[in-house]
Amino acid sequence: MQYNQEPTEEEKNNWQNDPNNWLWGIFYYNPKDKRIFPPKRIKELGWTINFANPNSVFFCVVFILILIIISRYLI
DSSP states (O other): OOTTOOOOHHHHHHHHHOGGGEETTTEEOOTTOOOSSOBOSSGGGOBOOBTTSHHHHHHHHHHHHHHHHHHHHHO
């Protein structure tokens, strides 16, 4: 893959199937993959967070904070 070139679907599938990109088998961590929400190992189960992408971690923290704030006002 050349610099600033979008990865092919084959490369994305290879990243997803590579066990080295999965911490403890459940956390996806791939700095080469710029997707925020890549599919899970079993695609039918939905998406996961790419913990190597700082944007995805930020969105995850914001989402959790929003849930906490909403739960405080509903109780």
